[in-house]
Amino acid sequence: MYAQAFFVAVFGLAAIGFGVVVFRTSSMMRSALALLFSMTAVGCLFLAMQTEFLGVLQIMMMATEMSIMAIFMVMFMMDPGGLGGMDMSHQKRFSIGAGVSAAVVAIAVALLSDWGPAAEQVVDAEAQTRALGMELLGRSMMIFETAGITILTAMIAATAVAIPVQNLSSKDDKEASE
Amino acid sequence: MTMILILALVTGAILFGIGVYGALSQTNLVMIMMGVELMLAGAMVNLVAFWRFLHPEAYSGQMFVLVVMTVMALEMAVGFGVAIARFRAKGSVEMEEAEDLKG
Amino acid sequence: MTVAIVLLALLGSAWLLAVIEGWMATGRLSPAAPLFRGLAHLGRESIVPRSPDRVFFEAAPVLLLVVAVLGMAVLPLAPDLIIADLGTGALFVNAALAYVLVAVIMAGWGPDGAYGMIGGWRFLGQLIAYSMLIVMPITAVAMRAESLVNTAIVGSQAGLWNIVYQPLGFVLFYIAAMALAFRAPFDLPSAEGELGGGVDAEYTGVRLAVLRLARLTLVVTLASATTVFYLGGWHGPLLPPWAWSLIKTLAVAVSMLLVGHYLPRIREADLMRWCWVLGIPLALLNIIIVGLLILVVP
């Protein structure tokens, strides 16, 4: 119980800390990897909350995802290393206000509402994984499949958007050059 | 146990707040996406906490987390696609300069 | 106790690999050479390049080592000889190995050197090629075992090893594992010939020693994963289980080194094309075949 609380707190703090770093540092690489470690901390948070499958999945997915994000940051930022020290933000006051108010409201809800009795025990990881699989391919199959189709569509769409527009002639002499 | 639940919820809330700040304050498309990712992460923390401490028997909770992860990946994919296209066209993904969405 | 044994096994195999590496490089088979080389590294001055990203520069080798050990921690050497038998072990192996990419990118970006950075980003491209081929075969393996627990996966191969049950998956996984360990012929990130060492170009002294050790450990971990997933883990006649695991692991690791030694290096563009145009369809096919087998053969 207390160990769990401790770990939840530690990983929560880690996630928050890295999350802050994301927008504090001026080096794109650092902010991307900070986001990565923040996500990893969230995954560990899941583990601490005995949600093993999701935790491991989160840790795994985010590693790849955020590394890819890192290279995009470096590609698309005019100041990847942050050595120029230019400010990359606007409407600061409003943003801070919005962020703080959102957090405060959510925290207030979390603290003030009565959550009733909390479950003491959950089944072990293997049983969880099995049950989750049954859920995904049984009761909620359509939702899950829809998610799959959606992501496939997104992949195709993204690729289609990203492929450079090349008219036929240039394509031809490209092939000729190859 | 409820204490842990609240702990997790507060964590999620703060992550969400940071995400909101980032999404609103950053000028670069990729950074905005980072903010959105953080917001989603906060949501996921809440979902998992609710599943674990309130309804450990309802696995739709975990399924929702999976759906959110899908949304994250999806957002990355489309966002990067747009980013590449825009960078090709305009040479930058600074959203300050992107006014061609003006209706 | 278990931890100690596993770590010892890890170190031992890493040492053996180092010996073989040296033998392949120099042609002389000297068991003590790795030791001396390591000591030499410790002795040398470990230079810090100009204006590095200090955090990444320092953290990268350690992270790589930690990741390799973490991956090893969920792989069983024997029914009871496993550090942590997670309920999602097979997935955890992926998770741990995913951070190899992070470590390499950090190592590439950290020292603020062109070669290193190119190597790091190259590895990112390489990951986009191989990652699916790590995950999908493991999916098929887990399908047969009907569990993600590694011991259960080994147990499911008591009758028939997965290398026979799903050879396609084994081949794909083997190739992907070599790409993940970025050994030759997939050693683009750290290609001595064309990239001046790539990610480990800027590393010297202790850091280089740690890096080398980490890369060897990584090979061992991947070989052990291959053993657990496809070669029936500890199953085998006469010898005790742990011995079988070690033998198989070492065999796989050595085979990886040898294969790499005799193959030409592969351009990352070609790697990408082959993995997506050929590899992923094959992996899907493998999943389908295994699913049918499970349905048909009870």
Added chain:
Amino acid sequence: MSAVLLPILPPLIAALAVLILRRGSAALALAGATLSLAGGVRLLAGALDGQAETLLLPGLPDMPLRLVSGPMTALLSVAVATVGTFVLVYAIGYMKRESGQARFYAVMSLFLAAMQALVLAGDWVLLLAAWELIGLCSYLLIGFWFQRPEAANAASRAFLYTRSADLGLYVAIFILIGSSGTSEIAASLEVGGSASTAAGLLLLLAAMGKSAQVPLQDWLMRAMAGPTPVSALLHSATLVAAGAILLIRSATLLSPEALFAIGLVGGITTVAAGVIALAERDLKRLLAASTASQYGLMLIAVGAGVPTAALLHLLAHAAIKSTLFLAAGDFQHAREGTAFDQLKGVGRARPWAFAGFALAALALAGIPPLSGFFSKDAVIAAALSGQGAAWLGPLALAGTLLTGAYMGRALRVLWQGSGDSRPVEGTGWMRAGIWGLAIPAAGLGLAFGPLETILDLPAPETAGTVAIVLGLVAALVGLALGWLVPVQRLLGPAHQWAESGLEVAGGLTAWIGRPAMAVARGCDRLEDHLYAAALAIGHTALSIARGGERLEQRLYLAVLGVGRANLAVGRWVRSGDERGIDGLIFALVAGVRDLGARARTLQSGLIHHSLAISAVATAVLLAILFSASLSV
């Protein structure tokens, strides 16, 4: 795999195969349809043994998708598959010269699969999905020749009309699921009270859209721009039938109010569409209007509370109307068009097709012993016996009369006169398709007895002699009217209509009046002869003559009355069409555009501005919700 999937999967697989292989598409599609037919027959056999199969597929949480094969659904599935198969057989010949074969056959197969799914669907979610699918497929098929502007317009118009009516289905389903708590159709139909009335009316709206009931019938006429096999499939067993099927299946739900509305809509449609059909100058458009009119008859039966009669008429009409369309397509190939002045006397040139057409036409008019006779008598009996007989009966009879009239006219046009027709390739296939459907169109009526026994719906009262006699008389009079219109006189006003944009009213005066006069004159002459004969014979015959005279007078008056009534209805329909419905639907579009124009001012085009706006909006929304939760 459950047998319920058998009718659905083959066409679906066929569609995919066609899309992937891109060759042998006709054979693939045909194979799919045939297998589907076999599956349907198998289902029907199972249903006859009284085993209603149900297949549960994992779907939304606690709302599994289910496929049910009761006697009725199995029967409908067989009907759909039959029509589909023969239409495809026909299409092989018809589409020989067309490009884009793969597209055509793929969409046709998908259409078939979707329709089977709709027919066999046991829960609202699946039914909705299938409903949307057939909407999409019909859009693709009507717009098959999308490079022709009229086809493209027709497609989008059909889409707009049906979609805006589909809203009714959505809301109805929300009401049903919300009030009954389950998505299973059979269970959710149990809800009574106001919910059932509201849902019934909304379902009626949806059915009006799909089945082209007044005032939403306009798109059906224009949909003729598509290939003829498409029209055949669309009208007989799939798209248009979906509306009627929906009402028939949810018959147990309908409350008296809903029944009244349904009967009313059906009655008005059957008359109005009949008039339009009478006024059409194009064979396919005539058939289209007649489809609307026939579905009006079915709605009358449903409204009278005898869905079985509607179902029987649906089946008969499926076979008949597909035959008619296929024959029409044959003529179209022979004469490069379906306008009447092009089709003059084509019947002589294409005897096989004409024979099929005539058989089906007589069946539709309700001539014994063809199938239409039985089904129509069932409908009329229902209309006369069920609730609201006072006004349903006359309407049904009027519909029958009009049916006879336009069918007779069509036959006349096709048979008389002469024109040069070119040889058509693929005649064999087309002939096979036509006759494969004409035979059931003729003989189906004999199977109705057993059908009624296996259907789990309340069987209609056996059509009393009154109904039979009335129906027969109406049909015969109608045919006589239609046939006796001399074509050459028809041409004069025809041009006037063309100039006045096919205004029905002018057409009506021209040729409901003329036939009336013609009949009158004919009777007059007859009467003269009678009179002379009577004089010659003697005074004994005089009374008979008087009787004949009186009879003739009444007939004359009746016919004139019909003419005037039709005139009024025709005007009303036309105006309603142009102002009311188009106005409504396009007003919707315009409204959306205006809204967009207003919202435009909000868009600075800067991402962070829009993000900020959305954040604020979310905050406001949360505040509203919170205050609402407090106030509760």
